[in-house]
Amino acid sequence: MANSKVYFTPGPSELYPTVKHHLTTALDEKIGTISHRSKTFIDIFKSTTDHLRSLLQLPDDFQILYLSSATEIWERIIQNAVIEKSFHLVNGSFSKRFYEFSGELGKQAYKVEAGLGEGFYPANITVPSDAEIICLTHNETSTGVSMPEEDIHMFREKNKNALIYIDGVSSLPYPVLDYSKIDSLFFSVQKCFGLPAGLGVWIVNSKVIDRAEALLKKGISIGTYHTLPSLLSKAISHQTPETPNVLNIYLLGKVIEDMLHKGGASALRKETEAKAQMVYQYVERSSVFSNGVADARLRSQTTIVLNTTIAPGEVNNVLEPFNMAIGAGYGSKKESQIRIANFPAHSPEQMEALVKILETKLG
Amino acid sequence: MANSKVYFTPGPSELYPTVKHHLTTALDEKIGTISHRSKTFIDIFKSTTDHLRSLLQLPDDFQILYLSSATEIWERIIQNAVIEKSFHLVNGSFSKRFYEFSGELGKQAYKVEAGLGEGFYPANITVPSDAEIICLTHNETSTGVSMPEEDIHMFREKNKNALIYIDGVSSLPYPVLDYSKIDSLFFSVQKCFGLPAGLGVWIVNSKVIDRAEALLKKGISIGTYHTLPSLLSKAISHQTPETPNVLNIYLLGKVIEDMLHKGGASALRKETEAKAQMVYQYVERSSVFSNGVADARLRSQTTIVLNTTIAPGEVNNVLEPFNMAIGAGYGSKKESQIRIANFPAHSPEQMEALVKILETKLG
Numbered sequence: 001m002a003n004s005k006v007y008f009t010p011g012p013s014e015l016y017p018t019v020k021h022h023l024t025t026a027l028d029e030k031i032g033t034i035s036h037r038s039k040t041f042i043d044i045f046k047s048t049t050d051h052l053r054s055l056l057q058l059p060d061d062f063q064i065l066y067l068s069s070a071t072e073i074w075e076r077i078i079q080n081a082v083i084e085k086s087f088h089l090v091n092g093s094f095s096k097r098f099y100e101f102s103g104e105l106g107k108q109a110y111k112v113e114a115g116l117g118e119g120f121y122p123a124n125i126t127v128p129s130d131a132e133i134i135c136l137t138h139n140e141t142s143t144g145v146s147m148p149e150e151d152i153h154m155f156r157e158k159n160k161n162a163l164i165y166i167d168g169v170s171s172l173p174y175p176v177l178d179y180s181k182i183d184s185l186f187f188s189v190q191k192c193f194g195l196p197a198g199l200g201v202w203i204v205n206s207k208v209i210d211r212a213e214a215l216l217k218k219g220i221s222i223g224t225y226h227t228l229p230s231l232l233s234k235a236i237s238h239q240t241p242e243t244p245n246v247l248n249i250y251l252l253g254k255v256i257e258d259m260l261h262k263g264g265a266s267a268l269r270k271e272t273e274a275k276a277q278m279v280y281q282y283v284e285r286s287s288v289f290s291n292g293v294a295d296a297r298l299r300s301q302t303t304i305v306l307n308t309t310i311a312p313g314e315v316n317n318v319l320e321p322f323n324m325a326i327g328a329g330y331g332s333k334k335e336s337q338i339r340i341a342n343f344p345a346h347s348p349e350q351m352e353a354l355v356k357i358l359e360t361k362l363g
Numbered sequence: 364m365a366n367s368k369v370y371f372t373p374g375p376s377e378l379y380p381t382v383k384h385h386l387t388t389a390l391d392e393k394i395g396t397i398s399h400r401s402k403t404f405i406d407i408f409k410s411t412t413d414h415l416r417s418l419l420q421l422p423d424d425f426q427i428l429y430l431s432s433a434t435e436i437w438e439r440i441i442q443n444a445v446i447e448k449s450f451h452l453v454n455g456s457f458s459k460r461f462y463e464f465s466g467e468l469g470k471q472a473y474k475v476e477a478g479l480g481e482g483f484y485p486a487n488i489t490v491p492s493d494a495e496i497i498c499l500t501h502n503e504t505s506t507g508v509s510m511p512e513e514d515i516h517m518f519r520e521k522n523k524n525a526l527i528y529i530d531g532v533s534s535l536p537y538p539v540l541d542y543s544k545i546d547s548l549f550f551s552v553q554k555c556f557g558l559p560a561g562l563g564v565w566i567v568n569s570k571v572i573d574r575a576e577a578l579l580k581k582g583i584s585i586g587t588y589h590t591l592p593s594l595l596s597k598a599i600s601h602q603t604p605e606t607p608n609v610l611n612i613y614l615l616g617k618v619i620e621d622m623l624h625k626g627g628a629s630a631l632r633k634e635t636e637a638k639a640q641m642v643y644q645y646v647e648r649s650s651v652f653s654n655g656v657a658d659a660r661l662r663s664q665t666t667i668v669l670n671t672t673i674a675p676g677e678v679n680n681v682l683e684p685f686n687m688a689i690g691a692g693y694g695s696k697k698e699s700q701i702r703i704a705n706f707p708a709h710s711p712e713q714m715e716a717l718v719k720i721l722e723t724k725l726g
Binding site for chain 2: 002003005007009011012013014015019020023027028029030031032033034035036068069070071072074075097100101104105106188190195196197198199221223224225227241242243244245246247248327
């Protein structure tokens with residue numbers, strides 16, 4: 001039964017409009033059949049990597065690696081960099097899970113925690129000097145709290161020795177990052193890149209690589225096939241250690257190519273902000289919804305979280321005849337908040353229609 | 364450019380004939396868009412798991428878990444079961460890599476090694492009594508050497524305390540296993556299940572689960588999101604800890620459903636053996652190819668490896684006008700062997716055509 005609903009759920013979410021076309025082409029070209037050691041795969045790996053480098057305007061010092069999910073990347077970050085201590089800003093379920101991974105891997109994890117819907121003010125934060133890595137979440141998907149880029153950039157100066165990792169899972173390629181102020185970033189493809197889930201992308205600079213090699217030299221186990229040295233030994237010839245999700249690596253390259261043709265990251269940012277504005281302006285007028293994030297400066301542009309006086313299930317009942325769905329709140333906010341994904345796959349026309357229906361039907 | 368070539372490469376390989384249809388349906392139903400916490404996903408997880416349980420005739424004591432690749436499963440096996448020592452039979456690149464993972468994770472790995480193209484005779488093998496796990500490869504994809512099921516079953520009696528793991532990556536669902544004689548098995552979907560790569564399936568009994576929990580209780584780190592307790596805590600409600608490759612879990616269920624309609628595993632086995640016979644009988648007559656595996660009893664039914672006097676590239680040049688391709692040998696055998704995948708996706712007609720062309724053109 002064909003499903004024509006438009007999903008504003010925060011991931012998995014709507015597929016980028018060209019995915020269906022590219023998937024059909026992939027089947028015709030038998031991309032799901034070819035060997036991951038073949039020339040065809042090497043060309044796909046290279047093309048996707050080049051397009052992503054271009055979209056994010058990555059410096060040459062950064063390498064792009066393909067893993068299975070952002071969740072896996074949390075684990076690989078700790079394994080490949082931490083001997084004793086990591087530092088995390090925690091303000092929601094996902095940043096909290098990243099923090100917990102460190103302890104589960106036998107490390108000591110420091111955290112500074114903020115309440116749900118709250119963010120951080122870096123001028124007030126002191127990172128312990130023995131923290132080996134600093135883990136920041138650009139966009140906490142569970143609460144809709146973002147960390148402005150200039151706040152992220154403030155950590156470098158006071159913490160010259162720690163490596164800085166940015167979780168950009170539900171916001172990349174939206175943020176404009178100064179690559180001299182961070183060491184690594186990562187995302188998963190089922191959010192802003194509009195792909196089926198099953199691929200995580202990890203971007204690292206040479207300091208992150210050197211760190212993994214230093215741990216290995218000390219005799220510390222940093223994993224097996226997905227250690228940085230293992231990933232890099234294959235990436236250098238445009239391959240992966242294991243048989244990867246070839247189809248998704250292909251689709252990612254094609255979608256980014258389409259994004260580049262539509263004006264690249266700056267055009268995406270402009271459109272994202274215009275769509276977010278539609279929602280945030282409506283919220284000011286709404287009698288049902290209010291901002292889940294009090295500080296306007298910290299409100300996410302890509303995953304908009306709103307307090308609701310009507311249960312999310314009821315909101316979706318109202319949207320049902322119009323073939324639309326929004327996401328419920330996360331965890332303890334499941335019944336009291338809604339989440340609206342504002343990804344590149346959601347067109348301005350769709351967002352406008354959503355806002356209009358919510359306003360007409362709910363006020 | 365459409366590609367109509369038939370690939371006899373040993374994985375990724377031909378997609379199962381119904382995959383294209385199921386993928387089209389999946390797109391129409393927006394399976395790539397739905398949340399991995401939704402009722403729709405829960406139904407998919409349950410359906411795929413039920414179909415696989417039925418195909419493999421798994422006892423209730425065994426649980427089915429979804430990870431990203433068989434390579435990942437090698438790592439998770441060691442992490443979730445070994446305090447000090449693992450034991451491995453090594454006779455090719457893949458069984459060797461599994462063995463190496465143990466050392467890379469800081470464990471001590473025992474091995475009994477056989478030459479390339481050679482297998483094992485369990486009556487002659489003594490597993491050290493302090494080995495905590497025994498890792499056997501049913502079908503070594505790099506050399507085409509299989510371990511007959513009755514040989515696998517011999518390990519239990521002499522090794523009552525060690526857990527027994529079967530790598531069935533390139534043979535499942537072909538082997539007929541006695542589940543009272545093994546504790547765990549695993550495969551990846553891009554071999555005999557004819558799917559695009561990006562999903563590994565790990566099957567474990569309660570002893571394997573108990574072992575992981577015992578390690579955790581001792582304070583040993585067994586990983587993070589993909590520890591057995593974490594995987595099981597979600598599997599119990601038909602979910603995964605992370606956002607998984609939803610599309611592939613869906614496709615796996617659909618393909619297995621098709622296999623069940625075609626007579627299930629016993630029909631698959633019969634067809635597989637008939638197709639393998641076509642190749643092995645031709646080899647007896649061939650002046651170009653000879654068996655890569657000397658002992659006929661150990662010759663694989665699913666990945667047929669042959670010595671060749673003509674370079675694999677030349678063999679593929681001969682096959683090119685007929686729109687077919689075989690795999691080259693693996694590693695040091697790259698130029699002196701060919702590998703022919705004999706998976707359920709390869710029809711008897713296709714295998715017959717391949718053999719006929721090889722015989723007519725090369726002798």
